[in-house]
Amino acid sequence: MQLDDIDRQIIHATQAGLPLVAEPYQAIAEQLGLTAEDVMQRMAKMQQQGVIRRIAAVPNHYKIGYHYNGMTVWDVEEEHVHRLGQRVAELPFVSHCYQRPRHLPDWPYNLFAMVHAKTEQDAERQIAVIAELLGEDVRRQAVLYSTKILKKTGLRIAG
Structure with missing residues (x-):
């Protein structure tokens, strides 16, 4: 799959994790000059095509008491x-x-x-x-x- 410049920008903006705010897709959209809907649709498409494997929380088990x-x-x-x-x-x-x-x-x-x-x-x-x-x-x-x-x-x- 070919990624366009916007897809690459979304990957760069999210590869360290989604922002820890109430509306993370809106925050990314504002950063990139897009709408939150655009960001979500593009990420969903990249996930369907296997560019993004999953979107999930990654807990630090030690910090939350699982030793x-x-x-x-x-x-x-x-x-x-x-x-x-x-x-x-x-x-x-x-x-x-x-x-x-x-x-x-x-x-x-x-x-x-x-x-x-x-x-x-x-x-x-x-x-x-x-x-x-x-x-x-x-x-x-x-x-x-x-x-x-x-x-x-x-x-x-x-x-």
């Missing part, structure tokens, strides 16, 4: 990974869930699910729910707890 953020990793049979991943992704405490290739013999895991909890006990309960849901299809699993935020930004397009 037990764990990437759970699971070794499940390939023929079941899609079905099981769908079920895990539907759990209300899983922020994202996806399949990744194994890197044998060192990394046997192919299903990943991120959980966030305020206490270690809450995190353990969430992980137990996932383990129960996956049942006998799990051969092994591990949890990788984060200790700091490494990245909270997407792709940046230079000037």
